[in-house]
Amino acid sequence: MHLGLSSYTYGWAVGAGLSDPASALDEMGLLDRCREQGMSLLQIGDNLPLHTFTEDRLDLLAARARREGVRLEVGARCLTLENITRYTCIARRVGARLIRFVIDDAGYHPTPEHVTTLLHEALPQLDGLTLGIENHDRFPAAVLRQILSAVASDRVGICLDTANSLGAGEGLETVVRELAPWTVNLHVKDFHVERVPHLMGFHITGRPAGAGLLDVPALLRQLTPEDRCETAVLELWTPPEPTLQGSIAKEAEWAEQSIRYLRPLFPRFGAQGAPQKE
Numbered sequence: 397m398h399l400g401l402s403s404y405t406y407g408w409a410v411g412a413g414l415s416d417p418a419s420a421l422d423e424m425g426l427l428d429r430c431r432e433q434g435m436s437l438l439q440i441g442d443n444l445p446l447h448t449f450t451e452d453r454l455d456l457l458a459a460r461a462r463r464e465g466v467r468l469e470v471g472a473r474c475l476t477l478e479n480i481t482r483y484t485c486i487a488r489r490v491g492a493r494l495i496r497f498v499i500d501d502a503g504y505h506p507t508p509e510h511v512t513t514l515l516h517e518a519l520p521q522l523d524g525l526t527l528g529i530e531n532h533d534r535f536p537a538a539v540l541r542q543i544l545s546a547v548a549s550d551r552v553g554i555c556l557d558t559a560n561s562l563g564a565g566e567g568l569e570t571v572v573r574e575l576a577p578w579t580v581n582l583h584v585k586d587f588h589v590e591r592v593p594h595l596m597g598f599h600i601t602g603r604p605a606g607a608g609l610l611d612v613p614a615l616l617r618q619l620t621p622e623d624r625c626e627t628a629v630l631e632l633w634t635p636p637e638p639t640l641q642g643s644i645a646k647e648a649e650w651a652e653q654s655i656r657y658l659r660p661l662f663p664r665f666g667a668q669g670a671p672q673k674e
Contacts, residue, residue, distance in 0.1 A: 554579045630654050
């Protein structure tokens with residue numbers, strides 16, 4: 397399994413809360429982070445929406461990634477046939493093999509039946525590509541499994557996020573049991589749960605990988621026998637600091653801490669962190 401970075405590793409720097417978009421960490425900045433961290437995989441998600449890029453900008457991204465040996469993956473939200481078509485074109489243009497999709501969007505919450513129909517209709521477009529549906533807050537893992545079983549294609553799988561399904565009232569054990577055979581991409585997102593001071597409820601907050609409740613070695617042991625999950629990316633839920641610059645600095649520190657912890661767990665990296673040859 398190939399470990400990499402995501403635009404959601406650096407959510408604050410990429411744009412969350414920025415009043416001046418010109419100061420945001422862009423795709424070239426993310427490639428800089430890959431070089432600095434010795435990473436050769438980058439997943440660009442919907443917080444840096446590639447469908448807003450010009451063709452020239454996409455081509456520059458693809459050219460630099462190829463030159464530096466960085467494998468690209470693309471991500472989007474709002475699973476419609478139009479958006480699938482748009483992102484299959486983008487994926488091919490930048491040389492990505494994986495398209496990660498969040499099903500829902502503001503005002504758009506399709507039924508499982510509609511999602512199944514969409515995926516069936518999209519299959520002819522996915523030749524040579526894999527579409528990974530991310531487990532999110534609305535559909536339980538069993539519903540996602542039913543959708544994938546109905547589609548029954550090796551071109552469609554699950555992007556398994558280790559924390560999102562908490563919003564659907566499910567723990568990781570349930571999610572992995574249901575979705576491990578379908579998992580094509582992993583989002584390593586560590587978290588902590590603590591009771592609030594008045595004792596009536598809990599706070600769920602992010603942590604650097606290895607510093608929270610996520611048992612990464614056990615998770616990898618569960619996914620490895622299925623032999624479908626080729627890539628994993630680090631995502632962070634970094635709680636904000638009083639200032640945006642403080643938040644950006646904190647997530648950068650968390651990213652470095654997380655990578656130090658994760659690097660020995662992934663066989664695609666040698667002792668010095670250099671990606672091993674395919």
